[in-house]
Amino acid sequence: MYSEIRNATEEFSFHPTLISWLKGPLELKGNEILKLTEIGCTDHSCPVIETCLEVFYSEQDSEPKRMIRFGRAKHLINKMDLIFSLKKQGIIE
Numbered sequence: 001m002y003s004e005i006r007n008a009t010e011e012f013s014f015h016p017t018l019i020s021w022l023k024g025p026l027e028l029k030g031n032e033i034l035k036l037t038e039i040g041c042t043d044h045s046c047p048v049i050e051t052c053l054e055v056f057y058s059e060q061d062s063e064p065k066r067m068i069r070f071g072r073a074k075h076l077i078n079k080m081d082l083i084f085s086l087k088k089q090g091i092i093e
Contacts, residue, residue, distance in 0.1 A: 001039055002074065008032040014075045021082050022053075025092050026066065032057050035064070038074045049073045066091070 004012055008028040011019050022028060033056040040049055051074045054064035068085050070077050086092045 001037065003035065003037045005033060005035045008034060012036060012074070015077065018077060018082075021079055022055075025082075025086050026055060028055075033059060033061075036074060051077060 004014070006012055006019065007030070008019060008023070009030045011017065012034075019028070019034060022034075026032075035054045035056070036051065037054075038049060038051045049072065051070040051072060053068045053070075055066040055068075057065050068082075068089065068091075070081050070085055072081055083092070
């Protein structure tokens with residue numbers, strides 16, 4: 001398991017553009033906290049690697065306001081994966 005936390009003005013250490021790609025669709029203003037967790041799964045019913053991105057609108061939030069899941073390793077997420085996940089969750093059309 002891997003986890004990394006950034007605010008919306010930074011990028012993740014493993015991906016130079018992921019937060020930039022999210023700014024428009026999620027209407028990020030810069031004060032949000034983004035927590036990314038990569039989980040490995042050995043069960044046949046789930047992807048081998050799943051990456052989960054949680055968006056908190058303040059440090060005081062105990063629950064994320066949004067959660068985006070990717071069936072891909074964190075460093076392999078591309079713009080098409082992002083668009084697919086956002087559409088699947090009804091965030092964009």
